[in-house]
Every structure is written in C-alpha cells, then in structure tokens.
Amino acid sequence: MTRSKYVTSARGLLGACLLVLAFALAGCAGEFEDDDDDDPYQTTTTATADATTTSTSQAVTTAASSSLASATDSSDDSDGAATTASVIQDSNEDAAPGKEGIGYFGPESGGTANPNDRPLPLMYFESHGVNPFVDADEDPLSTFALDGDTASYEILGLYLGEARLPPPESVRIEEYVNSLPQDYPAASTALGLHLDAGPSPFGPEGYVLLRVGVSNPRPDTDRDPVSLIFIIDTSGSMASDNRLGLAKTIAEGIADRMIDGDRAALVTYGDFAVRNIDFVNYDRRSNLVTALRGLYANGSTYAEAGLRMAYGMAEDELDEGRTVRLVLFSDGVANVGATGPESILEFVDEQAHRQATLTAIGVGISGNYNDVLMEALANRGNGTYHYLYDHAAGEEYLSEDVNGVFTETARDARIQIEFNADAVRKYRLIGYENRAVADEDFEDDTLDFGEPGFARDVTALYELRLEEGASASDTLATVRLRWLSPASGGAIETSAGISVGDVAGSVGDTSAHFRQAAAVAEFAELLRKSFWAQCGEISAVADLLDGIDDELGGDSDYTRLVGRVARASEYFEPYCKE
Template structure:
C-alpha cells in the first residue's frame, strides 16, 4: 500500500476523486452499447439501499479506475455543466440524512462552485490547467484540474428570448409546497426578462393545457398572475405537457433568438408515456431545430432524477435542482444569460496523456458522459450544451513518471464543439506541462483547494473505492486547516457548513 501524504493534524487520509468520461448533453453512449475500455462499473448492492424518501429514482453511473497510458493514453468525455447532484445532496443533508450514493455525480459537485476562470479574450472557449499534490491522494500522485470557460455575453447583448414554461401541477407537487417554490422561482426569472422577451405557460396533471399564450415580458403582471394561479391537480402526464409545450414553442420560434422550454417538475411520470426514451423521441427533433430544454427539479420523495437528467441531455440543455429560493435566484437571476443562451453544442474534451511523463491517470467523475476515443470528431455523437459564461471542470489523479520535470509535456487537452447558429464544428487545443503543477497543496490556487475538498467529499458520499480509506471528519480537518486560504464566498461557507453537518451524520 502506498504511503499517504497527510497534513499533521490528521492520522488518516487518502486517495481523491474517481473519474470518468462524459458531458452535459444527450447521453454519449447508446443504451446497451459497450462502454470504453477504461470505464469500470461499480459493484451493485444485491438490493437497493434504504432511503428516507419514498419513490426516489437514481442511477449509479459507476466509478472510473486508473488507466495505464501504455494501454490507453486518451480520455474522452462530453462536457457537463449540470449541478443537480450537489443541490440534491444538500437537500438530503439538511434533512438529516447522508445522500444516496447512487445520486452522486462528482463533476456536478465541482460544477456547483465558481472556479474563477478567465473568459476567453476572443473565440468561444478558454482552456485552463493547474494542479499539484493533494492530501487525499497517494504520495506518488498529483491532482490535475482542467477547466473550460465559455465566452460571456452581457445581458444587454443577448438575443430576444422566447420561453415556454412547462409546469408539473400533479398531486405530488403539493408535497412540501414544492409547487409554491416553483411559482416563486419562475417569478424571479420573469422579473429579470427584457420587455421584448416572451413567456408562455403550459401546465400538466392528468392532461395538459395552455394557461398563458405567448406574452411579452413588458406585461409582467399578466405573466405573474398566471403563474400565481397554479394549483396542484391530478396525475402526472409529462408526455402531454412536453408535447404541448414544444408545440407552443414551435409557434413562437424566434429565428436567431433564444428558444427555451423550461420544465419544472419532480420528474415523476405516471400517465401516458412514462419512460425517458418514449418522451425523448418527441423532443429530439425540436432540439435540432434550436429549441432547447432546461429541466429544473423540485422536491424529494416521489422524485425521478434519472428522467430529468435524460430529458435535459437529449433536449440540448442542462439539469438543475432547486432546493431553496436562493438556488433559484442563482439560476434565474445571477446566471440568467448563461441559463438562457447556449454558445456551444455537443462540446466534448479529449485529453491525450504523454506516456513519457504520465504513467497512469483516472478521471474524477463524468462516468455517464464517456465517449469512445475514436468518436471525438464524430459530430453525430451528442455531448454537452454550454451556456454563455458557463464553466466545466475535470479533475484527474495522475501518477507521473519519475523523470517528469517542469518542462515535460504531461498532456494535450483538445476541445471540440458545434456552433449553435452555424452548426459548424470548431476545435481548440492546449498543452499541459509539469510546470503547471504546484510543488505543494498549500501553494495551489484557492479554488483548486476547494475542488479537492468537494471532490473528496463526493467520493465519500458515493462510497467510491477511492473514498473508503478516509472519513468525512478527515476531510473536515483538512478544510479547517486551510480555511483561510479558500475562496471567500458564500458558497464556500455553505459547503463547509454542509461538510461539518455531514461529518456528524457519518459518526
């Protein structure tokens, strides 16, 4: 067993995050197909783990192993900007429960935090890379962070938006006042729109109906009154709601503008077509026509995480979970343009490691975003949709060759995406060198240190093999030691409080 590199305050700590290959956007691997060779599924329990909530649906994506570069030097995955996994975990912990391991997607935990990447001065993307030792890795390993930052678009610069809200008003939405949180969340969005933007409102219970035809945002009082009138009713016919919502969106399609369907639901479908594949057949062609889908989950218990993620993926959008009004404010107010305007489709990354410098690697997260290495330039393979100003981060644990110095090229990071307007592919590539790595954990960037803590926490939550040699209290001890070095943000404070609460629950 390798000796671990630990701060003096700890007796035990260990290996960091598990990795994979994947993105936010439609699933890059068809159902039933064989995964890439470097994908290692987790061992499934013989029976589902007990849950404090009834009727929750998660899908364990597995955990990535180390891969020898002599066997496979390329790691390919679709970008992911979803954050739902982190806010779902926050909901569980604040309710006094450790999260379901199957609900944990490490990359979504990391995505939930501002990385501080600089936006590109020109072009669509900028690639960033840094790293260094980590207290959660073996002594002969380093943690590499690869960040992708999309160009920013000012609120005044974005095109006009045509939004169609599709709201689940079935009986399950009465639980925990989740429909009330939906109404307050959508009201926040409406208040941020420009006068020329339009909003339409469709609801579905046992069937679907139009509550508000497309209305200019300058008539905000009319829109807010329609939202405020919603009440829970009936079963859950998500298929009918999405069919009607997309039909309305097609009628108001803005050429060259932003066309979004925003689904607010707990993800349960029990009437009509109830599986993801059946519903997705109805929306894929609309995504190709430029109508993108954002799915926003609400509530816990009678909740389908799998359906909401798959709908967003195939709808060329992203998936978020709102557990409190502050999260809705972040999504619909602070990050409104990024939520609405897509700057890249089918964005994917291929990292080619240099076998002369890197002995082995493991990607941390992205397990359900894996793309075969040979498909990197196959534009028929769907990957992630990226909004203006959005960032995505991939973490790798690396075992370096002994003579890999500062000038050694560790890897080449290639990024490929489709322009949503021209539908033409573009690429960007950057090399990563040994000199991009800090010599100590304390010498790394504050956001990098936070990422190491967040990823280690997620690994522990999902019972990864890389997270079984330490406990949450050990992660908390490292966090306490470096607290003054971490980013001074409210989200950092929230995470540290959450970690402390989770560590108490684990005892």
Template structure:
C-alpha cells in the same frame, strides 16, 4: 474513456499524418495499467482497433523537448519527441454544466438523511463552485490545465485540473431575446411546501426580470398536459403571465411525458428566429403516468428538438426528487439541470444566473485529454460517468456533446499516477464545439508539463483546493466507508470539513461555507 481510465493494451502500430508528414507511432510492449477501482476493461464498450478504415481521428499533436529513449509511444526526430498518443491514452467526454446533484445532496443532508449514492455525480459537485479561469473575449472557450501532487504513494499520484471557461456574461441587455416555454408540474406531489409554491414564486421573479422583447409560454401537466398561455411577447403583457402563474394549483398524477411533448409543441409553434428558444421544465420529476423513460419521451419530440434547436433547462424541486430522470432528460435534451431548495436558490437561478441559463455560446461541446505515455502510468477521470464519448467521435460533429452558456465554467479532475522520475510533457487538453448560430466547429487546447505540478495539493491555489474538496466529498458520499475504492489523496470527512472551513475563511465565499456546513452534517451522520 469509461469510468476508470486505467488501461492495458497490447502493442499496436498505427500510421498518422502529423504536421504534413507521416508519423509512425508504435506502442511497444504491454502497458499494464491496473484499475484504480473496479474494472480494467475498455469501459467504452468498443474496441479501439478498427479494421474498417474508420479508426480514431488523431488527437492534436503535441511535443516534448525532452527525449527519453526506450519509452513506448516515442518518436525521435530533429525536434525531439513528437507524437499523438495511443487511443488508450485518450479521455473524451461531453461537457456538462449540471449542478443538480450537489444541490439535491445538500437538501437531503439538511433534511437529516444521507444522499442515495446513485444520485452523487462528482462533476456536478465540482462544477457548483466558482473558478478563476481566464475567460475568452468572444464565444468559445479558454483552456486551463494545472495540477498538484496529493502526497500519496511516494508522491506518484496527482490531481490534474482541466478548466474550460466561456466568455463573461455581458449583462442581460446584451443577450439575444429569449423565447421560453415553461413546463410546470402541477401534479399532486407538487403540493408539498417548497415545490409548486417555489415554482410559482420563481416564475413571477423571472417574469419581472425578463426584458420586454422576451417571450414566455406556459404549459402545465398532471395526468394530462395543457397550454395555459401561448407564446406571448412580454412588453405590456407581464400581467397576463402573472395571472396565469397565480392560477396554478396542484392536481393529480404526474404525466411528465405529456408535459414535455406539449411543451415542445408549444415552443415550436411560438418559435422565434434569432432568439434563444428554450423549454424550462420545473418539476420534482416523479413521473408515474404515461411515458416515464427519458429516451422514449425525447424520441417523441426529436424532430422539434434537433431541427429547431430548442434546448431544455431542467429545474428540480422537492425533498423527494426524480434526479435520474431529470438528469437524463437534460443530457439528451441538449441542456442542463439545476436544483432549487428555497427562494434564495430560485433568485440565484432565475435572476443572477439568468443569461447563462437561457443563452448559448457553444453547442455540442466535447473535451479530449491526451496523456503522454512516456510520463503517465495511470489516470482516472473523476465523474462524467454518463457523459463519455468514444475517442474517435471527438471530431465527429454529428455526435452529441454539451450545451454551454455565457459565464459558465467546466472543470474536469483527473487522478494521475506519473512514472518514476517523469519530466517533460504530461497532457494536452482540447475542447471542440460548434458555433450556436453557424454550426461551424472550433477547437482550443492547453498543455501541462510534469514539472508544472504543484508539490502539494493543500498548498496550491484556493480554487484548486475547493474543487478537490468538492470531488473528495462526492467520492466519500458515493463510496461510503470503503476506503479501498476511494480516490488517491482522499481524506476522512472530518479532515475534509477542516479543509473546507479554512477555504471558506480564506475565500470569503458563501458557497464554500455552505460546502463546509454540508460536510459537517455528513460527518455527524457518519459517527
């Protein structure tokens, strides 16, 4: 699905095999789904009616005990209505655990500036906050699906939350050894306080935090790139790493492409079997020399990246920050990004969150949400704009997904308009991923009934409300004062600030207090 999951589709007939029997699915009439915001075309940019025999694989079958005659997509049988929905009722995206957009927005607001709307990615705001999803015992995901009414438009609109969680972190001692190649930006722009000095401090902290059986290499780049420390098993060699870090000094221009290429070459040369091999890029991503396009940069190291399974972790720094380039590099480099603005952020990323930032529990993870056309009239995925996957590629394991580590949670929020008097099945959410070692595929699913929607968003669980406030805040920053394009149920910034204040008190969560402070700062700027 594309940005707005609000569809209009003529009648189609498809044959699907479900539960060993041939099920005829006929979508009757025209389901007029008007866009929540601009655009009403198929936002994938492809037609879901394919005549070459390679059409979409069916979504996981689901059933609803309630039979409702006359509804499109309905199949009557002894066990009630059981069907796979039309492709127009599918939403498919690659998982994303990035949080850099939110971190950079907070830094920008603290500096007295409103963030550029192009840097606002709502899913990264939402995924910056802890959720209380049940976690699986082993590798893979648990799936939680819930929702609440927003109280708008006679109660027809709801927020639906799809929560995916990996196993809890086992502790640093339980993870596989790591082989980390740090690629450090030492260009002139990194001379500003809070850039290279923060990067050096972070590297020193992480070096002390890593285990003896971990390995570290160090690559620097300005106008050219240089390997200043080959892959080195820490053991008794931590002093060598600290000495190399201490020698880092800002130089001239920013040839980020050369840095990435040399970094991957160094990582490949020092590749360790049975270890997590990762490139850690620390930069303000303000590339101005050599290749400055993410596709071109990663194309040059594609073989090393895919063949050897080397993933990229991007750490952004600086008040001026190349957010778009860093995010594209991480997405296309099978990794994720975060942003650090001070030593406290750095300690959290390089110490407290160390296992989830260097270990992997799932590769090429994708989610697909199938909405029931008998109960759902319109829906819209909030964010994940550049993480969309064609619906038919959900089970094509050659298609890139997202990489997720232990202790991560991924939250996707949908604005959903239900049909009048809707009851029974509302949606099925499925996640598919590859085992990081064997590459074998796995799936898990969860379901939501219309009757399970909470009556009021603002009396639902605290963590659901935190996700909603984060999403509405991102929407307000991205849409500005144009209320016509805002999400259903959105509140003015002053009301969002009050909600965030209450949640900060009830959760006693420092991160939620920081969210309330950021909203208060933005509110003051909008007056």
C-alpha cells in the same frame, strides 16, 4: 490502443435480482489487477447488483442502483440515461396544438395517475460506477462530454437538511465540483481552456492532480431577445411539500429578468396539457405572472402531452427566426409506473436538432423524486439540470444560474485529453462516468455531447501517477476542447498543453480554488463510497478547506461547502473494503 468508452447498462428490478443471486452463488466479486504491486492504491474492483456493465476502461466499479424500478428492457444513449421501454399511448400524439388561447393536448386520462393504485415512488437515482485507473501506454486518450449540471450538489443539501447523508448513487462528483466558482479568467466570446496541476492532496505520495478548466463568458445584459416557454407540471404530486409553489416562484423570478424584445408563454400539464398563456411580450409579462399565481396541483400526469405542446409552440417561433428556451418544472415522479418515460425522451431527442434548448428544474423535498428522468430530459434537450428544494436554493439559482436560461455560448461541448505515456504511467478521471464518449467520435459534429451552461465554469479533475524519471520538459498531457457555435452551427476547437515542469511543487503552492476543487471532489468521493476513497475521513476534507479560509472565507459558496462538510461529518462513518 484506443478503446471505446461507451458505457452500457442492463437495468431493471428483475435483472438486478438475478445478478444479486448470481453474485451470491459465485461467492466472489469481479476483479482486475494492477501490475504495480507496490502501488498504495489497490485496484481490485467489485461489480454489484446495479448490473452496470462496460466495454471501456472508463467505468468499471458499480454500486447498487435505485433508478427506474421497472422490470422492462433498458435503452442506452450517448448521455448514459436510464429509461424504461414502456410507451405512453396517445391517439393524438401527432396532432398539432391549437394556435390561439387556452387549449388542451391529449386525452383527459393519459399518462400515469398519481396515485394510480400503486405506492408513490421514492427517490430514484442511478449509479454509473466509478472510473478506474487507466494505463497511459495502453490507452492514452480520455474523451468525455462536458456537463454544466448542478442538481446532485443541491440534492445533498436536501438530505443534510433532513439530518442524513444522500444515497451514494445520487452523488455525481462533477456536479459537486461544478457547483463552486473557479479562478479561471473569463472567456471573451466563447469557451476558454485552462490547465494546472499539483500534488494530489488525498492521493498516495507522488500522485498528481490535474485540473482541466473550461471558462464561460460572464453575464452580459446586452443579449439577444428570446422566446421563453414555461412548462409546469401541475399534477397531484406537485402539491406535496409546496413543489408547485416553489416552481411558480422561480418561474416568476425568471419572468422578472425578461428584457425588451423577449416573449413568454405558459404550458401546464396534469390529466392533459393546457396552453395557459400564449406568447406575451415583455411589456405584458404581468399577464404571465397572474397566470402563474393562479395555478394549482391536481390530477394525473401527462408530461409527454405538455412537452409536445411546448415544442409545437417552439416550432412556430423558430420559423420566425427567434431563439427559443424551454424551461420545465417537475418532480418527474409520475412517469414511473404503468407508463414509462422512453417515449418522452425519444420525442425530446427528435426535437433537439431544432435548436430549442430545454432547461430541467427539479422541485420537491423528500419522499418521491425522479432524478434519473429529469437529468435525462436535460441531456436529451441540450440543456442543463438543476434541483431546487426550498426557496433559498431557488434564490441562489436566480442569482447564479438563471442567465443560462436566456443565453448559451456553446453546444455539444466535449474534451479529449492525450496523456504522454513517457511521463504518465496511469490516470483516472474523477467523475463524468455517465458522460463518456468514444475516442473516435470526438470530431463527429453530428453526435450529441454536452452543454456547459452559461457564466458557470466547468471543471474536470484527473488523478495521475507519473513515470519515475519523467523530466520537467516532458509533456504531461495535451487537451483538446471542441464545441458547436449556437449561432452558426459550426465547429470550434481550441487546445492547450501542460508539462511536468508546470506541476506545483507542493499542495500549498496551488491556488485556493484548486484546493477547494480537490476538497469538494474528495468530499463527493467519500459520500458516494468510491473505491478510491475507502478508509478516508471527512475531517481531512475539513482540514484542507480550513487552510484556504483566509483567501476564500468571504465567499458564500465556500462558506456553504464548509457548512455542508461539517454537517455531513456528523453522520459519516468511514468505510474500508476488505
């Protein structure tokens, strides 16, 4: 039977405390059992104080959440974002921004002051649990939205630079995997679908790892002109750790990649929103650069006003038939406290249908950063989410991911896999816990799904236990990939299948990039303390990577991964659940 895979969450400090008390009184954890007594994987799972509940077979185990620490009601959406219910009060929220010159939007004392008689918030993350194994004969369909974000992997770099491991709830496995290049052939004009499989390097004997790859076209200098709107948080918190300085540098780097026909504008927000630069053409982008260099951080934060002003400017450009890209730079922290971000997210949700995409770029190092809000803004704004903690990370973004600001090949992309229960006993999706989609919604093109980004391949990994006696000719799985064309809005779908006979005979028979994907996924599972990686050792990840050094040793992404694995091993201690 098909079961809904929406993940619903009850969040908030009060709810978490009550649940902790309830579990303490009960003296036991929630448990469900597998019918395979001889399975090397034990499938007892534990519910903890995050209070993430589920009505689906796709996300069961939860870990303590450090998301928006507010005792308010939660709000659920298809992207799994956690938000508070408090609303920014703005008597001018429906007013149109000025058409010309420098202006402001909103009251002079709106939003949340920083500081506002409260301690600065710390690093806000959210746990979405860990996907369990699913019996293929009970639920053969697995459906999820694609995700081209990479922020979680960059947050790892921040923590390792401070000689510590990242919080488990900050680790989103798919973002670790998708931060590394794959070996898929480049798609020609749209998305391409690629499947391969081999023995699971870290699973019990007889388990199979299935790699589902989605390839993007490679960057092309012959692109259509766009209208860029930079939205930069200039509140007081952006003075910390040179956050604003980093944002200005990266924005200038993006401006340097403009081509003839592009336009760019600049909006900032602190106590209020300011239209610093109205749209300037490519040949006058030096005016934009001058304005960027003159920005300074001060005051409280009124993010909603900044976003409203920017989307108002986008509307005029869209009416002229232009393509609009909004790029937000912020640490996200100032919307936690007296005024919550829900009204901001609702507003961005409402604007998504106008086809202006929002790229969220988080900046900051240590102390206070709101990962939850920044990811939610990108999800709601039909864009991608990246995190930059120093200029080296910024340069890497400009070299590898900046094309996604100017170009997109797909919107609302999602995957549905049908496993053949005659060949597959059970399966689990590794990561994508907050991207679950109801199986019956796969063909509903009115819903919001995910954005794969541009020029970066997207990968999903499944661990499978095959049925004994499955023959080589048996179909293992059939994969459907569906998305909307940004140009026409029409739906496009492609599909591919893989059989038992296509599974590689040994780990060594798989490609180097397959093994690299397996290694970084296991690395992420260890860091997030996944139920399925307990008692695991980072040294095993290092060994697998060492085996592909001859093939990938010259690749900078591989080298960086090897370095991060080595650094993490200095602080990592294996954990075993009793």
